[in-house]
């Protein structure tokens with residue numbers, strides 16, 4: 094991936110840069126257009142820091158009209174556009190293009206409407222994930238999807254990536270918690286899908302927009318579902334001497350019908366890093382640690398905790414610790430939530446992967462990773478959304494050592510290919526972006542990818558929104574539109590009779 | 592005579608679609624045909640029934656996943672799931688009685704293509720929220736797949752959502768992979784008697800805004816309760832606000848007590864455990880199953896506006912009957928069929944609060960003249976048309992079923 098190929102910059106556009114800056118300034122007055130290279134530096138990469146590219150121009154609009162005018166202009170002139178929220182994408186989704194406008198939504202930071210009667214909040218896309226919960230907390234409500242980056246990442250970025258969190262098993266991903274969107278299409282047209290009601294009239298464009306990684310439209314307003322906080326939540330920390338035991342315990346918990354609020358697993362390296370960093374009280378003499386959180390009415394939580402403890406013991410748990418206070422529960426999570434920065438402290442660099450597997454394949458995938466780790470000579474720490482099979486292997490490397498980044502990337506690719514091989518997928522929540530773009534063919538054949546690109550064609554036939562992301566080869570829509578004609582005729586089987 | 596194809600393999604399905612494509616013969620796509628009565632009547636050369644493509648190919652209860660061929664009867668899937676105390680949490684409805692259909696064997700492909708969900712929609716999501724993966728054949732006679740068998744998956748566009756609710760107009764599903772969930776140990780319904788629509792709205796809102804995790808919230812006005820299959824209700828003569836609690840027994844009992852404390856002052860409350868038919872009536876719209884000459888609307892609105900919309904409709908359409916599901920967010924309304932089933936009045940009443948109305952059942956004549964699916968704003972219609980042109984450029988899959996020009 095280090096040899097990442099992005100779409101060839103359009104020299105005709107680059108030559109017109111000054112004229113384009115002026116045109117954009119007319120549409121977004123004041124400080125909204127940034128063209129000084131040093132001032133554009135902060136936008137040169139996102140959470141996938143191995144890649145950077147200073148954009149041609151940065152535009153920071155503050156109204157829908159401005160977004161619409163910018164997009165219409167770019168559409169008419171054939172200029173590429175990369176939308177950006179907070180820039181925490183771990184897959185390079187917001188990586189700028191040399192000949193593209195970077196459209197930052199940071200100024201869209203207003204909570205528009207909180208409607209407790211309809212249990213929803215209407216917010217602008219630049220509002221952070223956690224700010225939504227803060228805005229509704231006084232009435233005991235919250236917004237359920239909780240990516241670890243929730244202090245920083247924006248709801249617009251969450252929609253674009255269909256982000257998840259540690260509570261997704263029970264409460265769903267972003268896509269299950271969005272009710273409506275206002276979207277500006279690349280033509281400048283403003284559309285509204287969904288609203289405060291359930292289900293779409295017509296096709297489910299809301300579902301298609303969610304997880305579309307900035308390739309279909311620019312989100313300018315979001316209506317999300319908010320939930321009443323569960324009456325109580327308690328967590329149990331369970332240590333195991335093998336990841337097989339931990340995995341079997343998870344399968345059994347779900348098998349008996351318990352859908353926990355969260356079920357997270359960490360391996361030895363991750364446990365040690367997290368404990369050193371956050372002093373969460375994790376047991377250190379174990380190979381795998383499971384955090385199971387149960388939330389809901391008190392009567393239920395107590396009852397289910399007992400059952401989980403029993404199951405854990407039946408699977409040879411070597412330590413079991415139930416939180417006895419809210420403080421203690423939060424400390425259990427503090428370690429897990431800080432796992433990425435914690436691993437960042439024990440290694441100069443780390444590379445975070447995000448495959449999902451059918452859970453029962455965990456032992457096979459962990460064994461595979463151990464072998465790869467030896468092969469590449471790089472350590473790997475594992476944190477794992479165990480309930481839904483979403484793995485986050487963190488590959489430790491040192492970018493200053495020549496060749497290590499490449500090795501880390503190859504290691505990462507091998508892990509993802511293994512995920513696909515065992516029936517899983519390339520990405521559970523971080524998105525394809527540029528990072529997994531060239532691996533898409535391990536999961537999809539040409540017909541699969543062509544049909545996905547036809548969605549793109551329906552929204553953005555000129556391919557101007559965030560090109561170079563998601564699809565290994567962006568095929569032209571005219572080409573995709575053609576019917577496959579053989580010898581002047583569509584294939585013509587005999588009339589079937591059954 | 593219309594040709595009727597009932598392939599038994601995916602290769603044969605592909606053959607039929609290729610044949611339709613090369614001969615410009617539009618096809619009516621069916622599962623078992625239980626929902627034929629929904630959408631514009633089709634004028635097509637041939638029918639492609641998926642009901643011969645059956646079988647559950649994967650079911651792993653501890654992984655909460657099931658894969659089945661599109662024509663697999665829903666009943667078969669539900670039976671297999673029940674064997675492991677699991678279920679389809681979105682509670683797919685059976686509209687056979689409502690639609691006066693003799694075919695009672697909904698297929699899973701039809702359910703997903705129509706995105707049919709029941710009362711639990713408001714808590715657990717719609718069919719589309721449980722749709723993990725698919726295999727399908729587009730109107731280009733090309734097979735493709737999307738999604739996978741795991742819950743957490745953002746690899747590429749979510750075509751499961753794209754096809755859920757597209758009523759077979761973009762592609763023909765051949766296989767679906769679904770998320771399944773544990774079934775509740777106990778189901779208890781709290782019934783509050785005698786509330787007006789407006790009082791019911793605030794009761795339902797209080798229940799939803801509590802931490803009691805209600806999984807079904809409906810209100811049946813007094814004029815309809817006599818049609819309930821639960822005789823206690825049918826005999827009561829008073830409106831019934833229904834609040835469902837599900838889960839393990841101690842939890843359900845605990846929450847029932849909480850709810851009673853919260854809402855007890857509003858009216859006399861009664862607690863019943865079990866009695867599946869209470870929710871089956873709501874889910875399958877049994878309240879309007881008789882009297883087939885009336886038209887039935889499915890109206891989705893912001894829940895808190897339910898009663899306001901319903902009373903606006905009642906003021907416009909004499910003789911309208913209605914009840915609420917989804918805590919007020921879903922209004923089922925039965926109206927006289929003439930005058931395009933009063934579509935103008937119904938849709939006018941939604942203008943100020945947002946939402947949409949679908950003419951779910953109507954006699955043939957009204958079906959062919961009314962706008963069955965909610966009219967889309969021009970921008971949305973263009974996108975919709977673009978999607979159709981990309982997936983089915985020759986218009987051979989259910990042409991005109993959702994929108995006349997599609």
Ligand SMILES: Cc1cc2nc3c(=O)[nH]c(=O)nc-3n(C[C@H](O)[C@H](O)[C@H](O)COP(=O)(O)OP(=O)(O)OC[C@H]3O[C@@H](n4cnc5c(N)ncnc54)[C@H](O)[C@@H]3O)c2cc1C
Pocket residue numbers: 139140175176177178179180181182183185186187198218239240241242245246247248249250251252253254255256257258259306307308310311312313433522523559
């Ligand atoms: C430490 C750390 C922890 C993380 N933990 C998690 C986690 O637990 N779960 C998880 O799912 N992710 C996680 N992430 C990844 C990341 O935070 C999410 O993908 C997040 O949703 C990105 O939001 P953003 O505002 O930063 O978007 P950006 O990074 O700015 O953009 C992401 C994508 O969205 C597009 N986009 C942004 N805004 C818009 C808009 N308004 N309209 C259209 N397209 C838009 C961009 O073009 C880009 O393709 C983590 C990241 C970090 C750095």
